[in-house]
Amino acid sequence: xxGVRVLVGTKKGAFILTSDGKxxxxxxxxxxxxxxxxxxxxxxPVDPNRIYASQSxxxxxxxxxxxxxxxxxxxxxxxxxxxxxxTGTHQWYDGTPHPWEFKRVWHLEPxxxxxxxxxAGVEDAAIFKSTDGGRxxxxxxxxxxxxxxxxxxxxxxxxxxxxxxLDPDNHDRMFIAISAAGAFRTADGGKSWKxxxxxxxxxxxxxxxxxxxxxxxxxxxxRSRPNTLFMQKHWDVMRTDNAGDEWTKISGNLPTDFGFVxxxxxxxxxxxxxxxxxxxxxxxPPEGALRVYRSKSGGHEWEPMTKGLPQKDCYVNVLRDAxxxxxxxKCGVYFGTTxxxxxASPDGGDTWKAIVHDLPAVLSVEVQTxx
Amino acid sequence: MMIRVELPQHLRTLARVGExxxxxxxxxVTQRAVLDALEMQYPALEGTIRDHVTKQRRPFLRFFxxxxxxxxxxxxxxxPDAIATGAEPFIVLGAIAGG
Numbered sequence: 070x071x072g073v074r075v076l077v078g079t080k081k082g083a084f085i086l087t088s089d090g091k092x093x094x095x096x097x098x099x100x101x102x103x104x105x106x107x108x109x110x111x112x113x114p115v116d117p118n119r120i121y122a123s124q125s126x127x128x129x130x131x132x133x134x135x136x137x138x139x140x141x142x143x144x145x146x147x148x149x150x151x152x153x154x155x156t157g158t159h160q161w162y163d164g165t166p167h168p169w170e171f172k173r174v175w176h177l178e179p180x181x182x183x184x185x186x187x188x189a190g191v192e193d194a195a196i197f198k199s200t201d202g203g204r205x206x207x208x209x210x211x212x213x214x215x216x217x218x219x220x221x222x223x224x225x226x227x228x229x230x231x232x233x234x235l236d237p238d239n240h241d242r243m244f245i246a247i248s249a250a251g252a253f254r255t256a257d258g259g260k261s262w263k264x265x266x267x268x269x270x271x272x273x274x275x276x277x278x279x280x281x282x283x284x285x286x287x288x289x290x291x292r293s294r295p296n297t298l299f300m301q302k303h304w305d306v307m308r309t310d311n312a313g314d315e316w317t318k319i320s321g322n323l324p325t326d327f328g329f330v331x332x333x334x335x336x337x338x339x340x341x342x343x344x345x346x347x348x349x350x351x352x353x354p355p356e357g358a359l360r361v362y363r364s365k366s367g368g369h370e371w372e373p374m375t376k377g378l379p380q381k382d383c384y385v386n387v388l389r390d391a392x393x394x395x396x397x398x399k400c401g402v403y404f405g406t407t408x409x410x411x412x413a414s415p416d417g418g419d420t421w422k423a424i425v426h427d428l429p430a431v432l433s434v435e436v437q438t439x440x
Numbered sequence: 441m442m443i444r445v446e447l448p449q450h451l452r453t454l455a456r457v458g459e460x461x462x463x464x465x466x467x468x469v470t471q472r473a474v475l476d477a478l479e480m481q482y483p484a485l486e487g488t489i490r491d492h493v494t495k496q497r498r499p500f501l502r503f504f505x506x507x508x509x510x511x512x513x514x515x516x517x518x519x520p521d522a523i524a525t526g527a528e529p530f531i532v533l534g535a536i537a538g539g
Contacts (some may be wrong), residue, residue: 084504089478104449104450105450126450127460128448128450128498128500128501128534129450129451129454129488129489129498129501130487130488130491132454132487132488133486134505145454145484148487148488149486149487149492149493150485151493160489182482330473
């Protein structure tokens, strides 16, 4: 019997939501780590019982947790994230040089092949790797020390590395995204990185087509087509079919192309989902109606998914790591809101239902498909 | 010497201990000696009270003892005798903040 486990990180703890393959009735467990900011939880693709979690607090800093039994019990793992070598500087908000300072782990990406290997995307932007199940962490310094690193500047949310995509066909290739530096690719396991921003246009930059400075909110990939990436940028929904060498705009008929999340249907690599947000100064859905927009053509043509979602008086946001898809047929789609709801669609977006209504503000949503 | 240390709730949960822990400190009893021993006995607390590298106190934490705020003392200054004898606890607490 198949099932799903939804890992929800919130501003005040983590919750684990489970259901069978019908995805109709749900059990809610938690809060785990009550009172802590849980930026992200993610399970190993090769050992679903192995889950990594980022736990942080304004008082106590960053701690890390690991479960080996699917989230029933947890153990503290290493939290020593120290930049490799001289820290150097990036640009501060006022344009002055500012030393790199570790603040928190935004995103965890377990290896596709080894449950003890996991990557961490952190603020101030850098990527760390552990090969011992999270006990120790080492920076891959080639990213921070790359040619453009000293020009990176934080967005309002901080200089955060929030997206890590591992190429399933080439273990040396990874894609990452940083707000507000842009998107980068490595072809040598993280030793060297190249900006992949050709085709991006950001009118808030002095040079709108600059190599770095684009505020990328999220990138998504379908495992069967690792050269095709979909991006939700600060404004604009973008697509590349050559691993980021060039991007094209696919916003099409979206009511607004500002937003944070983007994801790809597990069974249909050209079916993608976004949640349009009114604007960069009004972080809520247009007209107070929460709508997931789905494109079945890889962009350009979008249709609103509204069944089961609030269509009036809804002023929540959906943050960048708060959408995920399961691996069942039909593909389940999940997202969490700053209002504490987690919505699930068991039919690829056609209909929606709130699994839970009243959690703390949701920071991240991940799904594990259990077979 | 056996030193009593009081921890805030979140650190108790993290270290899986009660409100007060007892730690053995050899030599002069200073903030640094107490925190080194605390982290040695409870590795889960490493990095949560002091920065891993600089060993600076996290900004929203305070160290109280004997009705004094010792947060701004040098970490190498001897703590009051009442701490060293175990008569009073060394208190780690989170500064009050909203939200």
